[in-house]
Amino acid sequence: MSNEPITLTAGDAEVSLQPGNGGRVAGLRIAGTELLRQGDRFGCFPMVPWCGRIRDGRFLNGAIAHRMPLNSPPHAIHGTARDGAWRTARVGADEAVITYDLVEPWPYPGRVTQIVALAEDALTLTMAVETYDSSFPAQIGWHPWFNRNLGGEDARLDFSPAWQEERGADHLPTGRRVEPRPGPWDDCFGMPDGVDVTVTWPGQLELTVTSPEQWVVVYDEQEAAVCVEPQTGPPNGLNTLPRLVTPLEPLEATTTWRWRRL
Template identity: 65%
Template sequence: MATHEQQTQANDARIRLCAGNAEVTIRPDKGCRIGSLVVDGAEILRQGDNFGAFPMVPWCGRTENGRFRNGGVVHQMPQDAGPHAIHGTGRHAAWRQAPGATETTASFYYDLTDPWPYPGRVTQLFELAPEHLTLTMAVETTADSFPAQAGWHPWFRRNLGSGGQDVQLEFTPAWQEERGENHLPTGRRLDPQSGPWDDCFGMPDGVDATLTWPGELKVRVTSPAEWVVVYDEQSEAVCVEPQSGPPNGLNTHPRLVTPIDPLEITTTWAWEQLR
């Protein structure tokens, strides 16, 4: 049952979870994004309605020219990233909170609708502990099968703003997807290149990346998913995005959601104080 505080905050579309010295604020009205993640008094996510950490669903990254095929039918999505469609529709939707919230857990859902052409439901579960946050997202259908993707786009602050050093990112991908002039993977795999990046990487043993603010905080991002996009071309933030497939994956690596086989993805962010 939701606490009185959660019920009050639901009226202004902010749900707050607390565990130990960690606090998460969820914005179901803003695409069910994490608006804030505070660890021992330090905000680690870039602030603003377009930032925090938002779900990418029912596709991740860019879909070429906004089009994807399901069998013999071609569908057109809004072209909101130049010629492409980007990051799915879930980040624009108002999600509903499911019953059963506690001080440390909450779940939300929204039903797929226009411009997405297939009925279905997306759920997202937040589980906060004193030293980690686990996110789980599922895409389900009881009708037609369709290709889909899911993942998260967190904007980790490059600098925590307390006089410390900028964040350092460590990860060891098996390969890097070559990025074409249209900003999409070409299908060619490269040895990992040096940054800055707006690139997709393969990690067949699961995503495992560590962000370290020297002398302050370490956050390890893990997921059984095999794909991660890293975006660090902006001065304010570094994005480490676990996802179920690569950009344009609706076309190049389609994963069908069926009535008996939903798509599920999970990620855990675990932190350690370095002070």
């Protein structure tokens, strides 16, 4: 096993993976056009074992309190796996499997497996967190940075959430659900029938992000990119809506990006 860069191809689609740089999808090119913002911190990185911010970096597992490093003070953000080196378990022409073993500062042993599968018109990302030891709360999500502009008009976002999580001054959900508000956003939305968000670059490409999960964070406050982040729970969800990983039950999630030319 290694963590060298990987290239997958299917038709005129090409994906570049960087297992050694946080297990991220570093690029997605359709007929030579790059859809993802370039740079070591961008592309699309996995958010695991939590998504978004944990309030003050603190979470409980039963009665046991833990504190994660405050990498976005006063909070901890986006998990630990994006900062680690993943390893390649299997790679083919259009599919790769990469893994990451959870280590400190995360307090529980576990393994994350991510499957990256490319088709001519779609990319499917699947992730699982499993443990053979203590049970713990976890989240899975993805943080793609789609280029706002591909050389024509700026991208447009279209989605119909059932609600928006009210955002407090500390950027975390207050616990209240409100009617969806106009952007720009750094906000979490509920989509009980599954995440379904369309990114359209007028006259060029339409890309739809879907997931069976019910939560999506949309972040479009930066000029260069728009982010559509399906995830298994809201920000601070380790505290407010924990999903437990146990030796008998892993946590699994998937998202598909499907595109068509306009």
